[in-house]
Amino acid sequence: MTRLLLWVVTACAIVVGCSRTPDGACPVSGVIDPPQADVNVGDQVSLQLKTTDFPCQGVFGLTPSQARWAVGDAVSLDSVRGFTLYVRALHQGYGEVDLTTPGGPGLLAMSQLFVYEPAGADTVMSAVWNWGPDSAIVSVLDAQGATVRSVLVHGDRDTVCVVTPLSDSVGYHVQVFGNSRTGTIWVHHAATLAFFHTFNVMANETVSPIPMQVGTVEPDGC
Numbered sequence: 001m002t003r004l005l006l007w008v009v010t011a012c013a014i015v016v017g018c019s020r021t022p023d024g025a026c027p028v029s030g031v032i033d034p035p036q037a038d039v040n041v042g043d044q045v046s047l048q049l050k051t052t053d054f055p056c057q058g059v060f061g062l063t064p065s066q067a068r069w070a071v072g073d074a075v076s077l078d079s080v081r082g083f084t085l086y087v088r089a090l091h092q093g094y095g096e097v098d099l100t101t102p103g104g105p106g107l108l109a110m111s112q113l114f115v116y117e118p119a120g121a122d123t124v125m126s127a128v129w130n131w132g133p134d135s136a137i138v139s140v141l142d143a144q145g146a147t148v149r150s151v152l153v154h155g156d157r158d159t160v161c162v163v164t165p166l167s168d169s170v171g172y173h174v175q176v177f178g179n180s181r182t183g184t185i186w187v188h189h190a191a192t193l194a195f196f197h198t199f200n201v202m203a204n205e206t207v208s209p210i211p212m213q214v215g216t217v218e219p220d221g222c
Helices: 189-193
Strands: 044-049 068-071 075-081 084-089 093-100 109-115 123-130 136-141 147-153 159-165 169-176 181-188 198-203 212-216
Touching (some): 181 212
Antiparallel strands (some): 169 181, 198 212
C-alpha cells in the first residue's frame, strides 16, 4: 500500500516569549498542506506553506525570497512558486523537505516524505539480516520453489540487501550453520505482495520451529 506521510515539525530558537512544548521544542507553527498524501514512485506532489509567521522562532512575515528549501534523498524539487513546492518522488525510501532562512534561527519546518513502490512494481526487495551468532544462508525462491538468489549472512547483525523479480509468491529459505536448522516461509501475492514489495528477513536461531522471521517494511527500500 503506497503511502506518503508528511509531518511538519519545528525547531525553537531562544527568543523572548517562546512557548515551548514539554520536551523543550517549539510547537508546530507552520502548516504544510496536505499533511498526508499517498504517492507512488514517479508521482509529483504539491506542498504549500500555509503561514509566514513562526512566533516561537522569532520569524514574522516570511517572504518567498527568504525561504530556503532543501529536499532529501528519495525526492527532488521540481519547482517553487511562492510558497508552493512541487516535489517528485524518485525512488522508494525516505525524503525530507526542510525550510530555513539565511542566517536565521535554524529549522523552521520539516516534512518527512515516505515514498513507496506502486502496486504494480515488478521487483521485491529483501533486507536480509542475521540476528544470531552463527552464519546463515538465506535463499529467495520463486513461486515454483526455484532458488532465485542465495546470500550468506554472517553472525551478529550482518545484513545484505537483495533485489529479485516479483513472482506470484516469494519464498524465503534459511539454513543456520552450527545447529543445521532449516525452514521456509512463504509470502503470497493476494495477501501481501499486492501491497508490499520490501521485506525484513531475519535469520534468528532462537525462533521455532523455523529459525527465521519475515515482516513487511514501510517505506519500500533497504
